[in-house]
Amino acid sequence: MSYLATEKQTALSAVTLASKLTEKIFRSLAGASTVSKDDKSPVTIADFGAQALVNAVLARDFPEDPVVGEEDSAVLQGNTELKAKVWDLVRGVVEEGLPGLIKDEEEMCAMIDRGSYAGSDKGRMWALDPIDGTKGFLRGGQYAVCLALIKDGEVELGVIGCPNLPVDKTAGIEAEGVERGIITHAIKGQGSFQRSLHSDSGDAQVTMRTISSTAEATFCESVESGHSAHTTQHSIATALGITAPSVRMDSQSKYASIARGSGDIYLRLPVSATYEEKIWDHASGVVIVEEAGGKVTDMFGKRLDFGMGRTLRANKGVIAAPVGVHGRVMEVVRGVMGDNIVAK
Structure with a gap:
């Protein structure tokens, strides 16, 4: 088995699950349920739901690994209506794909709060942004679910889910009638790859363009x-x-x-x-x-x-x-x- 193969499969599963949740939330709610963080950037129920799902998968497979995540559950704990909305969506995804992963609202909040690690230059940790580009998500543009494994201060594994990027890299981001949704991933020393979020077409290696000037x-x-x-x-x-x-x-x-x-x-x-x-x-x-x-x-x-x-x-x-x-x-x-x- 190749280096970090198990970690890669866990990360891919977690990011795929969270990416599909964000799509479902956007379709059903059109980004309507938001609150404001101290920095005034919008936070949707998708941020909380995605963080809960990713952290729950990590807790299942690597319970000793800490997580540096963007969100915490304080807003949900103070807003029972919002917490119920997040749980309703998370529960639907869990019951459909991973029964028993999260059992109730309180465990969901506990999973969100697994992202509270302060970080370190020693040992392993995961870095999670459940929705990077929340404003892009709200406007139906580009956003990403991002998860990385860091060891002794160096990134060893990265996975980025981009639900609105065209699968065809030659298609413009505004192109119509094209398949959208990719997962890009890389392990240090093993190359970078892309796969479709929705179709089982396998991995294709990706490389930067060669330019001389x-x-x-x-x-x-x-x-x-x-x-x-x-x-x-x-x-x-x-x-x-x-x-x-x-x-x-x-x-x-x-x-x-x-x-x-x-x-x-x-x-x-x-x-x-x-x-x-x-x-x-x-x-x-x-x-x-x-x-x-x-x-x-x-x-x-x-x-x-x-x-x-x-x-x-x-x-x-x-x-x-x-x-x-x-x-x-x-x-x-x-x-x-x-x-x-x-x-x-």
Whole structure:
């Protein structure tokens, strides 16, 4: 059996289950049931349901492994109506696919709260974002269910479920009449792969596009300007000679897209001197892009350090690009950003 084969199957099962739950919730509720977190980003019942399902699968197969997850059950504990809605949907998925996985509302909340681990640079832990790109989910755009296994601060396994990405990597994200829903996954040292979320067509290896110059590249960037300054990225694109329009989408779907050649460069530029990236926003994507032939560092060429807790506080910004042009992209980013970045 290959390295981490059991962990991979568990992660694929968990992400597939959670991805299908999010689809079901969007179809039935059209994203109507939301609450506001302190940072004002919307949280849907899908976030809570997906985290409960993924953590329950992990608890079943790897009960000793801690989880760094984005959500906790405090909002549900204070809102019995919302908790009942989440449980009704989670129970339906459990009864259909994994009877007995979660027995009641309270166990569901306990599973959500398994994501409270503070993080460490020693031993194994999982990083989970139950819905990365919640605003994309709400608008019917791109979002992702992201799960990564981290060992001693290094990402060893990444799985990203992208329910709204076309299976055909050559199809645009707005294409009509195409099959949608993919699961992208990678184990360190074993390559990156894609499978359909809904059809049993098996795994297909994915690789980044081979480009000889940054002028041939396409940016893949966030829809939300608050996540990465669009005007700065436009200046960087101009300096790199890029003329193709950027592909804009939410979530770690961007990592999945560039890994399969549907884009080439992803930048996450700091919009605040004090902001620290969360580990669950990047862990899965890093290993998937690197195993597809890319390189991911911060703006100073440092590898992303997932052993510092729940954030990437040792890093500033993120640059993901094909290995051959990564250095040039980093040079231009630092030149354009100038005094707006602070070396760490």
